[in-house]
Amino acid sequence: MSGLKAKKIMLLGSGELGKEVVIEAQRLGVKTVAVDRYKNAPAMQVAHSSHVINMLDGAALRKLIEQEKPDYIIPEIEAIATETLIELEKEGYNVIPTAKATNLTMDREGIRRLASETLGLPTAKYEFADTLDELKEAVQKIGTPCVIKPIMSSSGKGQSVCRSINDVETSWNEAMEGGRAKKTRVIVEEFITFESEITLLTVRSVSGTTYCAPIGHIQQDGDYIESWQPHNMTEAQIEEAENVAKKITDALGGYGLFGVELFITQNGIYFSEVSPRPHDTGMVTLVTQDLSEFAIHIRAILGYPIPAIRLLRPGASRTIKAWEESTSYHLDGIEKSLETLDSQVRLFGKPETKVGRRMAVVLNAADSVEQAREQAKQAASHITISYK
Ligand SMILES: Nc1ncnc2c1ncn2[C@@H]1O[C@H](COP(=O)(O)OP(=O)(O)OP(=O)(O)O)[C@@H](O)[C@H]1O
Ligand SMILES: NCC(=O)N[C@@H]1O[C@H](COP(=O)([O-])[O-])[C@@H](O)[C@H]1O
Numbered sequence: 001m002s003g004l005k006a007k008k009i010m011l012l013g014s015g016e017l018g019k020e021v022v023i024e025a026q027r028l029g030v031k032t033v034a035v036d037r038y039k040n041a042p043a044m045q046v047a048h049s050s051h052v053i054n055m056l057d058g059a060a061l062r063k064l065i066e067q068e069k070p071d072y073i074i075p076e077i078e079a080i081a082t083e084t085l086i087e088l089e090k091e092g093y094n095v096i097p098t099a100k101a102t103n104l105t106m107d108r109e110g111i112r113r114l115a116s117e118t119l120g121l122p123t124a125k126y127e128f129a130d131t132l133d134e135l136k137e138a139v140q141k142i143g144t145p146c147v148i149k150p151i152m153s154s155s156g157k158g159q160s161v162c163r164s165i166n167d168v169e170t171s172w173n174e175a176m177e178g179g180r181a182k183k184t185r186v187i188v189e190e191f192i193t194f195e196s197e198i199t200l201l202t203v204r205s206v207s208g209t210t211y212c213a214p215i216g217h218i219q220q221d222g223d224y225i226e227s228w229q230p231h232n233m234t235e236a237q238i239e240e241a242e243n244v245a246k247k248i249t250d251a252l253g254g255y256g257l258f259g260v261e262l263f264i265t266q267n268g269i270y271f272s273e274v275s276p277r278p279h280d281t282g283m284v285t286l287v288t289q290d291l292s293e294f295a296i297h298i299r300a301i302l303g304y305p306i307p308a309i310r311l312l313r314p315g316a317s318r319t320i321k322a323w324e325e326s327t328s329y330h331l332d333g334i335e336k337s338l339e340t341l342d343s344q345v346r347l348f349g350k351p352e353t354k355v356g357r358r359m360a361v362v363l364n365a366a367d368s369v370e371q372a373r374e375q376a377k378q379a380a381s382h383i384t385i386s387y388k
């Protein structure tokens with residue numbers, strides 16, 4: 001692309017979601033630089049160039065950004081030196097969606113206090129704790145069962161349900177082992193008995209705020225295993241969900257796509273958390289919408305209009321996870337899996353497996369959500385991972 005005066009994006013985090021963002025950016029002639037903490041990360045395999053750095057090291061992050069001078073800095077994970085992004089934004093760099101958004105969503109405390117205390121959105125009751133003793137006190141205040149999570153973690157790492165005061169120490173130890181960035185602070189949340197949970201993909205672009213059809217999902221150990229679109233909701237529930245999404249995304253600002261996580265309960269809709277970037281449960285949009293969540297993110301970032309988002313067919317996704325740690329592995333059964341009508345597989349190409357690590361996703365589109373879920377389940381059942 002030597003003759004093309006291309007815009008340049010720098011992706012901070014290069015997992016499976018970033019890989020699709022890079023592909024969509026390249027479709028619009030954008031130069032792509034992928035960054036992560038390890039080499040051969042999924043997005044690095046498709047980007048024009050890549051770098052391996054510790055993104056929590058502000059000085060290293062600044063040095064790389066000053067060297068590459070990207071037009072857009074696109075965080076793909078939470079664990080980044082966001083204070084440095086705030087400084088860089090003041091110096092004229094464009095952080096997606098805004099440096100403030102990345103800073104507030106970097107840990108659970110910032111975004112939870114904004115949602116509950118500043119915006120007054122309904123959330124689970126919560127407390128924070130820095131030591132085991134403080135945690136015991138917090139659990140007593142919230143009551144059991146409750147959910148305990150490191151303030152900086154994702155995909156359920158370090159998360160556990162604490163069912164009685166005797167479980168507190170086990171939960172504390174799990175949080176200490178699973179948290180990113182070596183922070184010891186944890187959040188304790190009231191356990192919400194929801195009817196269902198959804199991700200409402202919300203887009204801020206030059207065309208205003210728009211929403212994708214709600215995505216329903218099922219999580220196991222705090223990580224998603226299945227998602228589908230559209231999730232069946234009443235008009236009133238959709239309106240309530242969109243109101244919550246509008247409030248939180250307006251407060252974060254900027255252009256891009258957000259994944260607003262909501263619990264649907266008998267007492268209305270609760271805000272859970274928000275990703276200021278494409279969401280794992282939203283991979284289903286690769287087969288359901290005219291523009292996937294990744295295409296939408298890039299289009300919004302570049303300042304292009306998004307007059308409408310079309311849901312073409314109902315669809316579903318199922319994750320394929322590893323259950324052993326290995327630097328040499330193979331995904332078997334893809335051939336059989338693809339015999340299922342309208343199924344697709346995305347193999348992320350991560351260089352190693354870890355216990356519980358997501359390695360691939362199966363997608364299916366059909367005439368109904370029920371059929372797509374059934375077909376995705378069937379297609380995924382043929383895929384196994386062998387470790388050598
Ligand atoms: N307070 C709660 N009550 C009931 N269930 C909860 C609560 N908090 C979390 N969960 C369950 O655990 C899942 C993961 O929680 P959460 O989204 O906070 O973790 P995460 O590590 O940020 O995940 P991700 O990065 O995948 O979004 C939720 O989708 C929900 O199923
Ligand atoms: N729930 C957030 C999420 O799904 N994030 C996605 O997982 C990657 C990390 O995967 P890894 O932990 O297997 O390296 C991230 O880079 C992002 O693509």
Ligand SMILES: [Mg+2]
Nearest residue numbers: 155261272273
């Ligand atoms: Mg979540």
